[in-house]
Amino acid sequence: MPHIPSATVSRLVTYLRILTELRERGVERTASDDLARDAHVSAFQVRKDLAYFGRFGTRGAGYVVETLQDELRRILGLDRPWNAAIVGMGRLGGALADYPNMDAYGFSLRAAFDSDPAKVGSAVGGLTVQPMSDLAETAKRESLDIALLTVPAEAAQTATEALAAAGVRGILNFAPVVLDAPSGVHVESADFLAGLTRVSYYLHANLAEHDGASVAG
Amino acid sequence: MPHIPSATVSRLVTYLRILTELRERGVERTASDDLARDAHVSAFQVRKDLAYFGRFGTRGAGYVVETLQDELRRILGLDRPWNAAIVGMGRLGGALADYPNMDAYGFSLRAAFDSDPAKVGSAVGGLTVQPMSDLAETAKRESLDIALLTVPAEAAQTATEALAAAGVRGILNFAPVVLDAPSGVHVESADFLAGLTRVSYYLHANLAEHDGASVAG
DNA sequence: ATATGTGAATTGATTCACAGCG
DNA sequence: CGCTGTGAATCAATTCACATAT
Numbered sequence: 001m002p003h004i005p006s007a008t009v010s011r012l013v014t015y016l017r018i019l020t021e022l023r024e025r026g027v028e029r030t031a032s033d034d035l036a037r038d039a040h041v042s043a044f045q046v047r048k049d050l051a052y053f054g055r056f057g058t059r060g061a062g063y064v065v066e067t068l069q070d071e072l073r074r075i076l077g078l079d080r081p082w083n084a085a086i087v088g089m090g091r092l093g094g095a096l097a098d099y100p101n102m103d104a105y106g107f108s109l110r111a112a113f114d115s116d117p118a119k120v121g122s123a124v125g126g127l128t129v130q131p132m133s134d135l136a137e138t139a140k141r142e143s144l145d146i147a148l149l150t151v152p153a154e155a156a157q158t159a160t161e162a163l164a165a166a167g168v169r170g171i172l173n174f175a176p177v178v179l180d181a182p183s184g185v186h187v188e189s190a191d192f193l194a195g196l197t198r199v200s201y202y203l204h205a206n207l208a209e210h211d212g213a214s215v216a217g
Numbered sequence: 218m219p220h221i222p223s224a225t226v227s228r229l230v231t232y233l234r235i236l237t238e239l240r241e242r243g244v245e246r247t248a249s250d251d252l253a254r255d256a257h258v259s260a261f262q263v264r265k266d267l268a269y270f271g272r273f274g275t276r277g278a279g280y281v282v283e284t285l286q287d288e289l290r291r292i293l294g295l296d297r298p299w300n301a302a303i304v305g306m307g308r309l310g311g312a313l314a315d316y317p318n319m320d321a322y323g324f325s326l327r328a329a330f331d332s333d334p335a336k337v338g339s340a341v342g343g344l345t346v347q348p349m350s351d352l353a354e355t356a357k358r359e360s361l362d363i364a365l366l367t368v369p370a371e372a373a374q375t376a377t378e379a380l381a382a383a384g385v386r387g388i389l390n391f392a393p394v395v396l397d398a399p400s401g402v403h404v405e406s407a408d409f410l411a412g413l414t415r416v417s418y419y420l421h422a423n424l425a426e427h428d429g430a431s432v433a434g
Numbered sequence: 435a436t437a438t439g440t441g442a443a444t445t446g447a448t449t450c451a452c453a454g455c456g
Numbered sequence: 457c458g459c460t461g462t463g464a465a466t467c468a469a470t471t472c473a474c475a476t477a478t
Contacts, residue, residue, distance in 0.1 A: 077421025
């Protein structure tokens, strides 16, 4: 497998969503032109992105929605369940714990942690908040793969190291800091203040172009 | 001004944060090497990013933290206040309304909207939730610049068009859909499910590299 | 006929090496 | 002498054109 641009990975997520919506609407076939229009990219780009991973279409006829959806789910690792935990049960952590459809997307929330003794033991979104000292044991028992990290900025690096030590290999970081990712751990940023600041830049510069960057909120 | 890569804009946000932290710690001078280390990029990259906008350092001596911080705030449009509103007062909207330090970052929350009559009139984070029908009037009265869009995916495009019609020029979109940005409106994505899916991809592909994309959470 | 898949061309971003200035 | 600022070179990503398959 050649090296895959990270922008390609982001676009694959978009294509998958479009295919999911097409399928819900009962559409059976589609084409790179259609996907391109909905994803706001060129049809060349769609075909090139898919070509990194194989051949999924039929020349002259386009793609079968269900087939391509399944392939993208497989490529993106969504053909298996991921066990996730929320670390930091402030307002944002609480909102994420109650977020609907996380299971539908293939992510199973299995635990919630907070270092504040006042929060430990409370119930949020069907989970009981545990102390950080339970992290290693719970991570092992629940086979935690991914953490949604919603602690304050100044606590994020310490929490990251605790997560790495506990065997968690993926972190979605909501804190407004650049994390030093321990070896073997993949970190994605989901930093809405950075997004707000980019909006500020583009408004300020009077550049009302198209969309911007990536991650989560 | 040449064209600025959007990756450069994202990195400028990071540099600004590092400078802010240095200043809080009382550090007066820094160098591209230091910023590079903290931002996880190369020193070449730091200097090239800054060079798009001017000359801010002293050869042989590096940068004055306070000066460079001020320049970056100006470049990113943070030297003026932005008036923001939350559109969609579900769990996530509520969490954002209570988010501390939004003012410190230069964003002033002035209004909150929801289409659900049951939510209208309730108080969240010092704001009274207004119906969507008030959008145009309130946007004008409060000079709303930016919306934090936290409505469900299926409502996001309609809300975007209402915001554009009300004169809001920047949208930070938390919904998991690609928005069709009306002319003159800049949209940034703050889509945490996309971030989670990218984590899934990198874990699945067993590529425990470094960080990924951008936006908010 | 029609739309995919892909090597080649182009564009863009990053890296480099060093000139320039304090 | 040190570190910035920047043109040139390298590397990567996107765009294109068309051969290919149905």
